[in-house]
Amino acid sequence: MVQDIFTRIDNQKFNFLGIYPFGVFWNIRTWRRYFAVVVGVASVCWLVFGLDSTWEQLQDFLYLLPSILLGKTSLGNALIQSQTWYGMGNHFSAPVIYGVAFILLSIYLEGKGIKKSLNFFSTSALSLMSIGVYEWMWNLSYAVFQNQWWSVSFNWKQGGNTICFTLFIVIGILTMIYLHLEGYRFNFGVRTLSFLTISLLLWGVWINYPLPTQKLSVQTTAGLWTSSSQFPQTYYAVDVDPLDRIAIGDPFWVENNILHLLNLSTKIMMTLTILSMCLIRRELEAELK
Numbered sequence: 001m002v003q004d005i006f007t008r009i010d011n012q013k014f015n016f017l018g019i020y021p022f023g024v025f026w027n028i029r030t031w032r033r034y035f036a037v038v039v040g041v042a043s044v045c046w047l048v049f050g051l052d053s054t055w056e057q058l059q060d061f062l063y064l065l066p067s068i069l070l071g072k073t074s075l076g077n078a079l080i081q082s083q084t085w086y087g088m089g090n091h092f093s094a095p096v097i098y099g100v101a102f103i104l105l106s107i108y109l110e111g112k113g114i115k116k117s118l119n120f121f122s123t124s125a126l127s128l129m130s131i132g133v134y135e136w137m138w139n140l141s142y143a144v145f146q147n148q149w150w151s152v153s154f155n156w157k158q159g160g161n162t163i164c165f166t167l168f169i170v171i172g173i174l175t176m177i178y179l180h181l182e183g184y185r186f187n188f189g190v191r192t193l194s195f196l197t198i199s200l201l202l203w204g205v206w207i208n209y210p211l212p213t214q215k216l217s218v219q220t221t222a223g224l225w226t227s228s229s230q231f232p233q234t235y236y237a238v239d240v241d242p243l244d245r246i247a248i249g250d251p252f253w254v255e256n257n258i259l260h261l262l263n264l265s266t267k268i269m270m271t272l273t274i275l276s277m278c279l280i281r282r283e284l285e286a287e288l289k
Helices: 005-010 028-049 055-069 075-085 093-111 116-145 158-181 190-207 257-277 283-288
Strands: 217-220 223-226 235-238 250-253
Touching: 005 116, 028 055, 028 075, 028 093, 028 116, 055 075, 093 116, 093 257, 116 158, 116 190, 116 257, 190 257, 217 235
Parallel strands: none
Antiparallel strands: 217 223, 235 250
16 A cells, blocks of 8 residues: 555654654644743743833843843843834734744644644744735735835845745645545635635735825935835834845834734734634545535
8 A cells, every 4th residue: 555755754753863764744733832931932922021012122032031040131121122123023923923823824734634744834824824824914015005115125134034925825725736646625615715805804904004104214225215004013123225126124113003013913813814714624524515
């Protein structure tokens, strides 16, 4: 009997000094525990550092930790200094949203008979696809409405992100095709379509934001750039030298908690849409339902 690649990985007994390198693929429950720890830590940091907080703040805080322990600076001063990076960088909310989605999807797929390495690869690919879809929509909208076309460039340095987001989507689609050929059917029912409708409405509100926003102006080598009222941000990355063919933006933060809540809501609804679509069923089971 010919075994598929996932069965072969699950049955692989090779070890090096008592360590089973292939175990990282089939030990999905350990991965769920790992993601639960990441979600827990990120949630606490999100609560401590604020709604629009970032990992860069934690990095700054940890740098000051020895001074706190030695009594050279206070905990309060360290928190204040870490606020320099507030709103600028990788948000604590991202691992919370995507980590919870990974855990829930993995548990669901395991209940449908998708276990061990197939669970690991399927959950990872579909979770990455969710990230890729959101990031492509965000970057494309930012490029169009804020006239920052470097954000969808394949030039260095943004090119690495653009390639990754594209690959996330491609790998997710290939996984969907594989599972479809294995007899699973993805969920395009009322719940998924409802989540999708809400997501698109949120994108529409964000692009045509109805509330007043603070304008940001930045001098660049191509002239003065001013933020648009369409698709406004709290975190702007502006290419101050668009003529150098290097795709990278300098960070600027504009406080607006309502706008950031809209950002979070859109990301959550997009994630729920993909998650709902991925609540797959066996073909016969789907037909009976």
